[in-house]
Amino acid sequence: MHLATAILDLDTLLLETADPSCGGLAVFAGTVRNHHEGKDVDRLIYTAYEPIANKVIREVEAEAIHKFGVAHCRILHRLGELSIGDTAILAVVRSAHRAEAFAACEYAINQVKHRATIFKEEFYTDGSSAFVECACLHQD
Amino acid sequence: MKIETYGMLQGLLAPEFEIEGNGSVQSVLDAIVEKYPAFAEQVERTACAVGDDLVQRDHALQAQDILVLIPPVAGG
Numbered sequence: 001m002h003l004a005t006a007i008l009d010l011d012t013l014l015l016e017t018a019d020p021s022c023g024g025l026a027v028f029a030g031t032v033r034n035h036h037e038g039k040d041v042d043r044l045i046y047t048a049y050e051p052i053a054n055k056v057i058r059e060v061e062a063e064a065i066h067k068f069g070v071a072h073c074r075i076l077h078r079l080g081e082l083s084i085g086d087t088a089i090l091a092v093v094r095s096a097h098r099a100e101a102f103a104a105c106e107y108a109i110n111q112v113k114h115r116a117t118i119f120k121e122e123f124y125t126d127g128s129s130a131f132v133e134c135a136c137l138h139q140d
Numbered sequence: 141m142k143i144e145t146y147g148m149l150q151g152l153l154a155p156e157f158e159i160e161g162n163g164s165v166q167s168v169l170d171a172i173v174e175k176y177p178a179f180a181e182q183v184e185r186t187a188c189a190v191g192d193d194l195v196q197r198d199h200a201l202q203a204q205d206i207l208v209l210i211p212p213v214a215g216g
Binding site: 030046047048049051052053054055077088089109112113114115116117118119120121131132133134135136137138139140 | 144185192208210213215216
């Protein structure tokens with residue numbers, strides 16, 4: 001499972017990836033902040049085209065393991081309406097040592113942000129709203 | 141052909157609709173622009189998918205396919 005409408009549970013990911021051979025654990029949590037490009041954010045809604053979003057996140061997990069030689073990489077993204085401070089994404093990477101865990105975690109988050117078919121609509125305190133655009137997937 | 145849209149395209153077009161034609165992706169996009177002129181400004185920024193695969197503009201669509209229109213993404 002890579003997409004969830006319920007509150008993201010870090011403990012579940014830590015249990016899933018528990019491994020006595022790993023001395024490095026990198027965790028990244030992306031949370032909803034209260035401002036964007038000078039506007040005050042009240043809340044946001046994440047939606048997704050789930051067939052590709054799930055596939056891409058699975059691929060990114062596998063890439064992180066292969067590219068950085070880490071033992072485990074798990075990513076979970078929240079969908080639905082989120083309030084300021086809510087966790088939008090969790091990435092958990094475990095490896096023998098810390099350096100590759102940090103690198104793989106950063107890679108995984110960046111790739112999901114740019115490749116997963118997830119859409120973020122921000123709602124501002126002035127009553128307006130807008131979709132945030134991070135990357136265009138059309139390449140031909 | 142059945143079309144599904146996501147993100148900001150749902151407000152510009154509709155979440156789901158049908159359009160004549162089942163040739164290439166490009167020909168279906170052209171038909172959508174003809175029916176919804178406001179889509180012209182977004183079409184170059186729109187990726188297309190069938191199932192769990194992104195498809196290019198020259199991809200040949202089958203009659204039973206659902207063409208998915210994907211605007212710029214912003215996960216994380």
